[in-house]
Amino acid sequence: MKMKASQAMVECLKAENIKVVYGYPGAAICPFYDSLMDSGIRHVLVRHEANGGHEASGYARISGKPAVCIATSGPGAVNLITAIATAYADSIPIICITGQVNTDQIGSDVFQEADITGAAEPFVKHSYLVKDAADIPRVFKEAFYIAGTGRPGPVLIDVPMDVQRAEIDFDYPKSVDIRSYKPTTKGNAFQIKRVLSELEKASKPLICIGGGVFASNAQEEINELAHIMNIPVITTMMGISAFSDDDPLFFGMLGMHGVKSANTAVNECDVLFLVGARVGDRAVRTPLALEKTTKILHIDIDPAEIGKNIGADLPLVGDAKYVLRQMIEKAKPQQHDEWIAELNTYRQERVFEPAKAGTVNPRWFIDRLSRAMPDDTVVVADVGQNQIWTATGYHIGKGGRFMTSGGMGTMGYSLPAAIGAKMADPSRTVMAVCGDGSLQMCMMELATAVQHDVKVKVVVMTNNRLGMVRELQTKGYDGRETAVFLDGSPDFIKLAEAYGIKSCRVTDEKSAVEAVKLLRDYDGIALVEVIVDENAATL
Amino acid sequence: MKHTISVLVENHSGVLSRITGLFSRRGFNIESLAVGPTNDPEVSRITIIADGDEHTVEQIEKQLNKLIEVIKVRTLQKDECFARELMMVKLNCPADKRSEIMTIAEMTEAKIVDVTLTTVTLEICARYNKLERFIEIVAPYGIIELVRTGTIAIQKGSESITAKK
């Protein structure tokens, strides 16, 4: 069928079953916007392109499919880079569509020209600069395929204005065939046997799961395998909520900010089974030491992750869901009662010291909140102390979900990602927990939530500091605190009011009860400000 | 240690910058890089000489393979391939040195491609080590200019590195 290329772009999105897109217009992307207008696809006007990218990221993480964000050429495209890099670091499938100046002007530094495919290259799984409009159907088909399969990641499609305006014959390809891209899904049967036999031989086996378990939607499988074989489980920050905190086999998050039970487990185990975890430096600081004392079995869909940060005794390339299914078929029940009993002794009772007047203990509040919210709540933690308080303190019930910017640690991720998550599944409660610094990096998105009536909950931990950096300076720089004071911040309650958002402030136990009620019961956007001690510690 | 890595890529614009970008951002050292078309118009072949230990080459191979437009990556062991590099050297060469330099050219299988009153330009195609030795030999005459193509390599025998459709 003959049509404008901009219309074809819209048809591609429809063919991919895209219902919502997050974007910000400008001259270079106007042809596409014009075609989008009557398409029935919901366009969410974000308040900054980076947030649009995070919104798509939140949507993708909950829907399990690539989500779309849009920006214009030059500054719009460049603003997207933070979100692209954030998605790349966490292997989140997003499709970024950018407008570009006319093809005959490319390279001459015209108004709002930026080499976005060049600039974003280090952070994309793949990118396209479309120079021939006839390529649009193939490029879109490939982009969605590449973003969503194998190790997922962002794909960028840059479309010059004249290309958008061209007329093409539209026919959406039914299948993709990229000779140089064939991700492995099923695991090698022989390797699987060997992994199982190592796990059976182990006296102190441990499973460590990462974000890959979500990418492959293998939560059920990993739970099943762990329980058949009776193997204790820990997670990286990206793996949080793949296991419920109520599970007796679960021993928490490892790493620099992790809990004692998980960190001791890593040091004490004799066989460590890594599933979709890349052993980042914040998770395991000394992989070389661990590698020497422990047998490492490693499943990952990305062969490059195996052996990159930690040597693997047994590599197993494949999609966790398939591989674990293959393992479950052959797995035999094991007994590890002593090992589990030993690990149980490292569990730490949560004790919450009382906070000074006018503040509450942030970990106490998070604990309290998590026990009141519905089990299947999606919690998006921002970056900083608030992130660690939430990661280690939010009690994950059955079906709960925790998300954060793990790899890049991008401040300002939580609110936009929560908006995206809520739109992907409006039936669930979605809550962003952020700091007073990080909220100020994304608070313009409150307007996006209001405009589109996305009923997210926001919890802001006010310590009037860039708390995590403040703490680092206290410990590592002789207490020379600099550039971490957030004086000048707005009154967040008044700010919420200005947006017409219901809010309340927590300064003691009584107001905490009110706040929890608001977050749990109110059917609308709500913001809760929690006043915490400016010197409250992360751990 | 030096490694010879053959890479088949889709002949798209931008591929080379993806590859060089990957090397620089991951801290891999490229000693030389040669790129050109193949008998298949859709495929280009890149030969990279990279420096690094086993772990590094393994990572280079794996990371290259992740680039969507990379079709095949193969590290060639020294004894399984022919490796060649073309070099041209312009030397100071007053008349009284001409015969000396001609003898060197003969002995090293270099060709004289150009002569002027004061210079001579030599061309030599050989393995990396031989080129290095050649440079040592001619350096005393005074090298004015030196250009090299970077190494290309092909497997010995009937085996080949080709792209399937």
Ligand SMILES: Cc1ncc(C[n+]2csc(CCOP(=O)(O)OP(=O)(O)O)c2C)c(N)n1
């Ligand atoms: C975009 C960005 N800039 C800077 C940093 C460095 N950084 C990490 S944590 C942090 C402080 C965050 O402050 P706030 O949001 O108030 O959280 P708190 O630690 O106080 O809970 C900063 C500046 C970052 N992670 N991301």
Ligand SMILES: [Mg+2]
């Ligand atoms: Mg703060």
